Amino acid sequence: MSAIQENDMTNTSRLEHCFTALKQQNRPALVSYLTAGDPDAKTSRRLLHELPEAGVDIIELGMPFSDPMADGPAIQKAALRALENGQTQAKTLEMVRQFREQNSTTPIVLMGYYNPIYCYGVERFLTDAAKAGVDGLIVVDLPPEHDEELCQPAAQHGIDFIRLATPTTDAKRLPKVLANASGFIYYVSVAGVTGGSAPTPERLENAVNQLREHTPLPIAVGFGIRTAEQAATIGRFSDAVVVGSALVDCIEHASSGDDAVTRVHGLVKELAESVRGCRY
Amino acid sequence: MNKPLSLPDANGLFGSFGGRFVAETLMPLILELQDEYATAKNDPEFQRQLAYFQGDYVGRPSPLYFAERLSEHFGGASIYLKREELNHTGAHKINNCIGQVLLAKQMGKKRIIAETGAGMHGVATATVAARFGLPCVIYMGATDIERQQPNVFRMKLLGAEVIPVTSGTGTLKDAMNEALRDWVTNVDDTFYIIGTVAGPHPYPAMVRDFQAVIGHETRAQMSEKQGRLPDSLVACIGGGSNAMGLFHPFLNDADVKMIGVEAGGKGVNSGLHAASLNGGTPGVLHGNRTYLLQNEDGQIIDAHSISAGLDYPGIGPEHAWLHEQGRVEYVSATDDEALEAFQICCRQEGIIPALETAHALAEVAKRAPTLPCEHLMVVNLSGRGDKDMMSVAHHLGDKFGVKNV
Structure with a gap:
């Protein structure tokens, strides 16, 4: 990373840059989720590097875990594929580092479960992640009650800790959830696991508007969003739309690495086009 | 240092273990x-109902039985068996299920879910769900369903839906993942009855409290029989609920030695075992920080044990804490040692123990001969072995001229 960029980074994060720019364009961000190392390291690297060109604004990269208890079948299988092919935390960070050699603007958020980070060592992980160019973390099994574990240390390394708000997060609890949140808020559209049923847009819009009353942070919506139409509908009132299981399914159904890249980027292009026009 | 009986703290922590990682x-x-549990704990009406069901439905108190022939056989310590296998459904599991189902009713929940390994917790959960008229879904690893067919049939007879879990490796940990996925999807109307002293706070403390009836009774029964406390307590450990139930009321009695026996599988050095404390490292899984079987990258490794009920790659967080404090000694017994002790118990006492329980008996076989007969040793006979007939026949059938049971 050049000195200028580095200096730039200390003042405004890539995530802030991204959301500011998109606000000017009056459109939501397209956030893609893929599991690092799925289906194998080489294909995964290709998938990652070409995501921005296909139209992704923010990359969520899954750190595979053997026991992903908040994920549905699609992402469970993706994690197993990646682990069977030898993916590790160190390899995931190395993927980010290589990505950053070519791309210094697209934010990357690592998503996963606490145990692989805990075993890597929290300080060592945060140091290596910051160095590799990671912008944020989403860790499903660290509620605000455990902020001292990772959320607070991450802030000291300049890494955003993206908090999940859910349909069960009531008004009484919301301040606690938002207290140490940074980067953006990830609104989990339905009570359930990833790749489940689609939420109803009306209820979602209400929930997002209520969240806005409590936080100035951008609000992303994810869980159950699979199609360009859904992305457009939800992108009208949210700041970002997250698509995960539908992309991961493309990898599962692919006949080869090339086919996986073609399928994933094909769906990304449809989604990107749809979010670009959704507010007009 | 924290006083053992005052834990966990307000955040559900036993030292650094436990917590709410969900x-x-x-x-x-x-x-x-x-909150509901804290209220119930001090609610005389809740406690009255709990006592009623523990007595007239479960059949408590369970006897503390002097195992005269077993004591003679080993030629050392006087061995007492806490007969939890005589409870309704044949194991200690129902002590906890009765408590949790009463809580579920109080909270107005309409549906019960649970995970099960050997099927004993599944059967106990299906039983209380039937008794209280609640629909019940049991998640069970596909591998475990294969080796525990009689319990699968029992659960179905009791009206439960048994869902085979094929994700991951199809064992207890995957069943627990799947139960958590169900819970997160049906959070409004569903009560998750966790079967052991693990999971997010308040489960480890709540399950312990419901199981502590074992230790409280043992105290009173031994005082009545011998006019004093036992010298040592021995129990097997998967997640660790039967052991915690026996141990907890004695934690402040420094003279009472406690030994927890993990499943050593093919041997703790073989890599094929379920001994989280003896062969694992601290990590975070299923809502709590505890000792886990995992690789250096934090990926969970499959446990191995002849007994499906101990086949879990973690252990209750309070055990992890007691291990680090040195208050409880944690050892392991191999599959072969458990099978040997299983047969000794059958022959000497006319009691067919569960294969889980046989691990505790294997430690007794090592320890009792070295002690004098004045030494009062209590073993938690946590379950009966009827469910294990097929597994045992598989391993020992030739010896008895039995091919299939």
């Missing part, structure tokens, strides 16, 4: 459960 969707419910 998805945000579950947090409000878990906090509500914590």
